[in-house]
Amino acid sequence: MAAPWGASAPEPPLIPDASTSPALRVQDLVKVYEGGVRAVDGLSLEVSRGECFGLLGPNGAGKTTTIEILEGLLEPTAGHVEVLGRSWRHDARAMRERLGITLQETRLPDRQTVAEALALFRSFYGRGRDIDEVLSWVSLGEKRDARYHALSGGQKQRLAVACALVSDPELICLDEPTTGLDPQSRRQLWEVVERARSEGRTILLTTHYMDEAQRLCDRVAVIDHGKVIALGTPRELIRELVGEEVVEFSVNGGDIDDASLRALDGVSAVRRVVGHTALTVSRIHVAVPALLALVEARGLALDHLSTHSATLEDVFITLTGRHLRD
Amino acid sequence: MTSRSPLWELTLTRVRLFLREPSAVFWTFGFPILLSVALGVAFRNRPPDPVDVAVCHGEGDSALVQRLSASTDMHVQLLEDGAAASALRTGKVAIVVVPGSPRTYRFDPTRPESRLARGLVDDVLQRAAGRLDPVVVTEAHVTEPGSRYIDFLIPGLIGLNIMQSGLWGIGYVIVETRTRKLLKRLVATPMNRAHFLLSFVFMRLLFLLVELPVLLAFGALFFDVQIRGSLGAIAVVSTLGAFAFSGIGLLVASRAQNTQTIGGLINLVSMPMFIGSGVFFSATHFPDVAQPFIRVLPLTVLNDGLRAVINEGAGLVQLWPGLALLGGIAAASFVVALRVFRWS
Numbered sequence: 080m081a082a083p084w085g086a087s088a089p090e091p092p093l094i095p096d097a098s099t100s101p102a103l104r105v106q107d108l109v110k111v112y113e114g115g116v117r118a119v120d121g122l123s124l125e126v127s128r129g130e131c132f133g134l135l136g137p138n139g140a141g142k143t144t145t146i147e148i149l150e151g152l153l154e155p156t157a158g159h160v161e162v163l164g165r166s167w168r169h170d171a172r173a174m175r176e177r178l179g180i181t182l183q184e185t186r187l188p189d190r191q192t193v194a195e196a197l198a199l200f201r202s203f204y205g206r207g208r209d210i211d212e213v214l215s216w217v218s219l220g221e222k223r224d225a226r227y228h229a230l231s232g233g234q235k236q237r238l239a240v241a242c243a244l245v246s247d248p249e250l251i252c253l254d255e256p257t258t259g260l261d262p263q264s265r266r267q268l269w270e271v272v273e274r275a276r277s278e279g280r281t282i283l284l285t286t287h288y289m290d291e292a293q294r295l296c297d298r299v300a301v302i303d304h305g306k307v308i309a310l311g312t313p314r315e316l317i318r319e320l321v322g323e324e325v326v327e328f329s330v331n332g333g334d335i336d337d338a339s340l341r342a343l344d345g346v347s348a349v350r351r352v353v354g355h356t357a358l359t360v361s362r363i364h365v366a367v368p369a370l371l372a373l374v375e376a377r378g379l380a381l382d383h384l385s386t387h388s389a390t391l392e393d394v395f396i397t398l399t400g401r402h403l404r405d
Numbered sequence: 406m407t408s409r410s411p412l413w414e415l416t417l418t419r420v421r422l423f424l425r426e427p428s429a430v431f432w433t434f435g436f437p438i439l440l441s442v443a444l445g446v447a448f449r450n451r452p453p454d455p456v457d458v459a460v461c462h463g464e465g466d467s468a469l470v471q472r473l474s475a476s477t478d479m480h481v482q483l484l485e486d487g488a489a490a491s492a493l494r495t496g497k498v499a500i501v502v503v504p505g506s507p508r509t510y511r512f513d514p515t516r517p518e519s520r521l522a523r524g525l526v527d528d529v530l531q532r533a534a535g536r537l538d539p540v541v542v543t544e545a546h547v548t549e550p551g552s553r554y555i556d557f558l559i560p561g562l563i564g565l566n567i568m569q570s571g572l573w574g575i576g577y578v579i580v581e582t583r584t585r586k587l588l589k590r591l592v593a594t595p596m597n598r599a600h601f602l603l604s605f606v607f608m609r610l611l612f613l614l615v616e617l618p619v620l621l622a623f624g625a626l627f628f629d630v631q632i633r634g635s636l637g638a639i640a641v642v643s644t645l646g647a648f649a650f651s652g653i654g655l656l657v658a659s660r661a662q663n664t665q666t667i668g669g670l671i672n673l674v675s676m677p678m679f680i681g682s683g684v685f686f687s688a689t690h691f692p693d694v695a696q697p698f699i700r701v702l703p704l705t706v707l708n709d710g711l712r713a714v715i716n717e718g719a720g721l722v723q724l725w726p727g728l729a730l731l732g733g734i735a736a737a738s739f740v741v742a743l744r745v746f747r748w749s
Contacts, residue, residue, distance in 0.1 A: 152589060152593055172595050175594055175595040178593070182590055184586055185586045185587055185590040186586065186587065187587060188582075190421075190425040190426065191418065191421070198414060199414045202410065203411050203591075203594040203595050203596040
């Protein structure tokens with residue numbers, strides 16, 4: 080289990096209420112890169128202690144820039160950042176002691192073994208966990224003496240997470256931890272993250288996988304063009320922004336206007352996506368027969384019809400009109 | 406579990422990774438030895454080769470050949486005009502003697518061996534014609550260890566090795582760490598950044614402890630290269646050299662974003678010293694205008710210091726200006742590198 084806050088901390092918190100402050104507080108964050116690219120554009124967030132929080136958005140939305148500012152690796156252009164009640168300007172070293180991170184892409188030396196890499200990272204921290212304990216946590220016990228270049232993609236990623244866990248961190252930041260991994264490796268990594276959450280650690284992760292955010296995150300912030308465009312639990316976002324079910328269809332020989340579709344029983348919203356129309360419906364058993372009747376009445380032929388439970392992907396499409404992977 | 410000190414772990418990491426890179430081990434330990442074997446054999450001391458002389462056909466040519474052949478210092482052949490000209494042009498002979506009156510010596514005065522041949526040929530022919538030398542001289546021949554090419558070469562190779570290991574072993578490895586985003590990951594930990602840079606210097610000093618005895622022992626055992634100065638003085642000069650080149654390695658690596666850039670930068674920095682700093686031939690061969698520049702190149706200073714100790718038995722007191730210069734280069738490059746270093 081995690082040691083209680085401050086129990087073996089190298090120095091007492093400088094801010095009196097540091098232990099009761101939120102894990103992360105970000106106010107009006109702006110980052111403009113040299114050359115004028117505005118990667119983050121007035122982003123505000125608050126993450127509570129013990130929460131697993133997801134930053135969700137397409138590539139280029141500003142997720143990595145945001146998380147690297149929170150990790151103290153990038154200077155913000157403007158805005159206020161507080162991590163574990165402290166500021167990077169004054170307490171950088173103490174903050175790094177309590178933070179465990181993975182970057183989107185880090186390659187350890189090819190000829191370093193798993194245990195050596197972990198021992199090296201462990202040596203940087205004043206307190207931490209036994210490296211064999213961490214290795215068994217991430218299921219790399221058998222790979223203890225394997226060299227980095229001999230590991231699979233999933234094993235490399237779990238080693239990266241192990242390097243983040245070895246300091247027994249209070250806050251863990253993971254930047255796209257499962258991008259490019261096969262389904263089994265993703266599930267293994269999710270289990271590692273779930274255990275960290277169950278131990279009361281705060282977790283911030285970025286992802287563009289909806290299922291990942293839905294499974295792991297207590298709350299998500301949907302990010303687009305450097306701003307938070309929606310914030311809440313995955314369930315809230317889906318229910319409020321999309322509804323329970325989504326019906327997608329396309330027809331041959333003409334088109335049906337939005338007004339007629341919206342008038343159908345049980346339909347709460349109509350969206351036009353490339354190639355098809357998506358209806359958000361609350362009662363699918365009423366809406367689908369009504370839709371079929373309308374298509375027949377207009378003398379059109381149904382080309383495609385499918386239904387699925389609404390996901391965060393639908394939330395993103397509702398908000399932006401684009402797919403997350405576009 | 407108690408964790409070891411970060412500086413120890415970082416240094417251990419550097420040493421392990423170096424030893425697991427076979428090519429790095431070869432370039433650091435094997436290559437200087439191979440090079441000294443090859444050059445030591447190619448330039449071993451042996452009796453001077455006879456001078457090649459051609460005599461053209463003409464009146465009295467056979468008498469000329471006979472007289473010249475009497476000297477053991479010359480190898481003489483009788484050739485047609487055209488063949489003789491071609492042999493001279495391609496360097497097969499150093500001089501062509503054309504019989505007749507006056508007798509003509511055809512040679513290129515910019516070639517040292519041709520000038521030597523002219524002196525020899527003229528000496529033999531003039532004496533044969535009855536010249537008497539008014540001054541009586543005797544010769545005392547001296548060939549002893551310390552003045553041979555291999556004695557000159559071994560300290561130069563030690564210096565070269567210290568430069569190359571500093572630049573490639575530190576500069577290249579740091580940039581590779583940066584391209585792997587590992588530097589960025591490391592600075593996200595509470596790691597002390599100076600520890601990271603120091604671990605490279607410690608690794609270099611540790612390997613210097615191996616490189617230096619290996620090369621010196623090799624020179625002593627196989628070529629009888631004698632060490633006239635103290636081992637302590639050699640260690641001090643080499644260590645200061647290693648510090649200077651570690652600092653320069655850090656400096657060239659401080660901004661470079663990819664391994665192509667650092668490769669080019671290292672070549673840019675090391676090539677002038679590779680050629681100009683007296684590794685393979687004395688730096689005094691370069692024109693006087695270049696000397697002030699060549700004298701302050703760190704490798705020139707290091708090589709001169711090593712030769713002074715190894716070949717001439719100099720002490721540290723005599724070497725202080727060079728040692729101060731190396732120390733100054735080390736300190737200055739560390740300070741600048743730390744200021745401009747790109748950690749992400």
